[in-house]
Amino acid sequence: MAKVLMKGNEAIGEGAVRAGCRYFFGYPITPQSELPHYLAKRMPEVGGLYLQSESETAAANMVFGAAGAGARVMTSSSGPGISLMQEGISYIAGAELPCVIVNMIRGGPGLGNIAPAQSDYFQAVKGGGHGDYRVICLAPASVQEIIDLMQDAFDLADKYRNPVMLLADGVLGQMMEPVELGEEKFVQPPEKPWAATGRKKGGPKRLINSLYIVPEECEQHNLKLAKKYAVISREEQRWEEYHLDDARLVIVAFGTSARVCKAVVDRARDEGMAVGLLRPITVWPYPTGVIKRIREKVDRFLVVEMNMGQMIEDVRLAVEGARPVHFYGRAGGMMPVARDIFNEVKKLYNGGAEQ
Template sequence: MAKVLMKGNEALGEGAVRAGCRYFFGYPITPQSELPHYLAKRMPQVGGVYLQSESETAAANMVYGAAGAGARVMTSSSGPGITLMQEGLSYLAGAELPCVVVNMIRGGPGLGNIAPAQSDYLQAVKGGGHGDYRLIVLAPASVQEIIDLMQDAFDLADKYRNPVMLLADGILGQMMEPVELSEEVLVQAPEKAWAATGRKKGGPRRLINSLYIVPEECEKHNIELAQKYAVIAKEEQRWEEYQLDNAKLVIVAFGTCARICKAVVDRARQEGLAVGLIRPISVWPFPNDVFARVRETAEQFLSVEMNMGQMVEDVRLAVEGRKPVHFYGRVGGMIPVARDVLAEVKKLYNGGAV
C-alpha cells in the first residue's frame, strides 16, 4: 500500500483506470480539466482510449456507443457541459447502458463562474433530461473517497445497467490530499451477454434501443425501469453518521460542506450542544433509512449546502414532516464558514434567539 499526494481530478482518473475503465470521451472545462489531462496520458499506458470530443453533446453519444459494446466507459464535465449531456443521459438510461459521468460542480446558473458549488444537485438526482429515469448519484467528500467510489460507481453501473454520476463540488477536484493506493491490478470489464458486439451465426440478436413506438410497449418498459429503480432505492443507500447517538439537532450535508460541518459538530459538542451529522454518500438513492431512525429522537434538522436549498427538499421528504427542517446555504461559489454555521446551529438550538 503506497501513500501518494494527488489532486482530486487526478484521483478521479486513476480511480477510473483501476476500476477497469478503458474509454474516456470528454471536453475540458474548469474545474475538472485536470481529469481529461490526466487520462490523456494514463489511458494509453493501459491500452485504453482517450478521445477529446468536439462537444459535450458528442461525448455523451460516444459514451452511448462504447457502453452499448460492453466497455467500461466514462465522461466528465461541469455545469454547462453536463447540461448539454442531458439528452444523451436520458438515452443511456432508457437503453439501460452502464457508464460513469463525473460532474465537478461550478457556480451557476448560466456561465456563472469557476468557483465550487453544489447547485447541480436537483439536476443530478431528479433527472435533468426527458422522461422517467434515474441516475445513481454518489457524492464523495475526500480525495481518498473519490478513488474508492470510482470502483463502486463502475460496479453499480454494471450491476444495474444504469448510468452512475459522481457528483462533487469544485473544491474536491482542485484540492490535494494524501491517498492510499493499493498495488495496481488492472481490472477487466465483466462479460456482458447483452452487449452489441456482433451477432454470431445462430446466436441471439442483440439490440440496444430506447425507442418504443407502441405506447403499450413504452409503458411496459417504463414500469420495468421503475421496478429496477425501486430495488436500487432499497438496496444501495449509503451514508456516514457522526455523533448521532443523542443528537437533538442533526446537520445534513454532503461533499465539502460535510467536512466543514464535522468541525461544527465538534465545536458544538465542546459547548455542550447535542449536535450530530448525517452525510449522504448516495444522494440518489437518498439515505431515507437513517432518517427514519433519527427523526424519532432528533428535535430538528439543518441542511447545509452550497446552493439556494436543493437537498433540503429530500431531507424534508425523508423526515416526513415529523420534525422541523431548516436550511443554511452559500451560493455563487461562496463556501460556508464553520463559525457561521455554528452561529446558525446555536440560534436554532436556542429556539431562534440570537
C-alpha cells in the same frame, strides 16, 4: 502502502483506470480539466482510449456507443457541459446501459463561474434529461473517498445497467490530499451478453435501443425501469454518521459542505451541544431510511448546502413533517464558513431548548 498526494480530479482518473475503465470521452471545462488531462496520458499506458470530442453532446453519445458495445466507459464535465449531455444520459438510461458520468459542479446558473458549488443537485438526482429515469448518484467528500467510490461507481453501473454519476465540486477537484491507492489489481468487468458486439456469423441479434413506439410497450419498459429503481432505492442507500447517537440537532450535508460541517459538530460538542452530522454518500438513492429511523429522537434538522436549498427537499420528504427542517446555504461559488454555520447551529439549538 505509502500514501501519495493527489488532486481530486487526478484521483477520479486513477480510480477509473483501476476500476477497469478503458474508454474516456470528454471535453475540457474548468474546474475538472485535470481529469481529462490525466487520462490523456494514463489511458494509452493501459491500452485504453482517450478522446477529446468536439462537444459535450458528442461525448455523451460516444459514451452511449461504447457502453452499448460493453465497454467500461466514462465521461466528465462541469455544470454547463453536463447540461449539454442530458439528452445522451436520458438515452443511455432508457437503453439501460452502464456508464459513469462525473460532474465537478461550478457556480451557476447559466455560464455562472468556475468556483465550487452544489447547485446541480436537482439536475443530478431529479432527472436532468427527459423521461422517467433515475441516475445513481455518489457524492464523495474527500480525495480518498473519490478513489474508493470510483470502483463502486463502475460496479453499480454494471450491476444495474444504469448510468452512475459522481457528484462533486471544484474544491474536491482542485484540492490535493494524501491518498492510499492500495494494490493495483486486475479488474475483469462482468460478462455482458446483451452488448452489441456484432453477430459473428449467425449469433443472436442484439439491439441497443430506447425507442418504444407502441405506448403499451413503452409503459411496460417504464414499469420495468421503475422496478429496478425500487430495488436500487432499497439496496444501495449509503451514508456516514458522525455523532448521531445522542444528537438533538442533526446537520445534513454532503460533499464539501459536509467536511465543513464536521468541524462545526466538533466545535458544538466542545461546547456541550448534542449536535451530529448525517452525510449522504448516495444522494440518489437518498438515505431516507436513516432519517426515518432518527427523526423521532432529534429536535430539529439543519441542512447545509452550497446552493439555495435543493437537497433540503429530500430531507423534508424523509422527515415527513415530524420535525422542523432548517436551511443554511451559500451560493454562486461561495464556500460556507464553519463559524457562520456554528452561529446558526447555536441559534437553532438554543431556540430548541426554550420551546
